[in-house]
Amino acid sequence: MTSAAEPTDEFDTIERLFRPLAQGAPEARGLLDDVAVIPSRPGQDLVVTKDAMVEGVHFLAEDPLDLVARKLLRVNLSDLAAKGADPYGYLLSISWSKRCDGLAREAFAAGLREDQAHYGIKLFGGDTTSTPGPLTASITALGWTPTGRTVARAGAKPGDVLMVSGAIGDGWLGLQAAKGELAHLEEARIEALARRYRLPEPRTVLARLVRDHASASADVSDGLVADAGHLAEAGKVGIEIALDHLPLSRAAKAWLEHRVDPAASLLDLATGGDDYEIVCAVRPDRVEALAKGAERAGVPFTAIGRVVAGEGVQVMFEGQPVEVRHAGWRHK
Ligand code: ADP
């Protein structure tokens, strides 16, 4: 007899926890073959992305594993959305750590099940191991775009408007909230921010609009300034960001009210990571269509700056340049 809390072996894990997540996806072959098989789709491009998460680096050791699993899936879906791709399926590689008993593993699979239903995707395959080190997992996500229509980082032109989806800064504030380091805020706001950090919202509903209207686009994961910098570099252009126009959540606005230096604090929000929004360059005649479409989809898309000749990102506050020391998060 094994109890639910006891870890099970690799094959039992695959059969009990992962095979149900592949149900209904013929590509996965019931997770009984050596490979998944994806029939080609004439007229479409298969868009592929991979993100890994390590305990103690991308999530906290005490975070519940259903949320960890969902975040892992969501950060990958965020990359697909930023490229204008519709989500299709994913592969999962997981190295269970010592803390992952049977219940923890079930929680992980339950989190995936919930988000699979929400985003309409299925598990196609993967690999399962265990490690004496920290829990490590990665997902390879697959999506489709019409041939040649995947939105690149390159493509921004001087005169384009810089736009960003949703709100900026909640990921950075949320990490502090999750660590209990955020004071001077109502408990409900702190909880909302921590939840936002643990469970970002990939902008899948905006993928089609980005594909139709953006000239260049990137996912905001390292920090808005750093990710806008990717657009600048790839497009060989300069980008100006006006901190005054940063879209903020109510919680972030409440936090800002307690700060003495608004420019420095807005810069913190614009350089902290984990927002999982979309930053894109948009030709002026496309701005309205993108903003209106996004509004209909229930997510704001806000103009925060412009593309200019030159290079790099210039951050402005009330018309004055602001010095940026760290554009965003970077692994050593
Ligand atoms: P291999 O010996 O080639 O590594 P495995 O025995 O690891 O094959 O995998 C058997 C099947 O189970 C394959 O279809 C594989 O994709 C699937 N699989 C293994 N681990 C996972 C996982 N974490 N998520 C989804 N599918 C998995």
Ligand code: MG
């Ligand atoms: Mg294997």
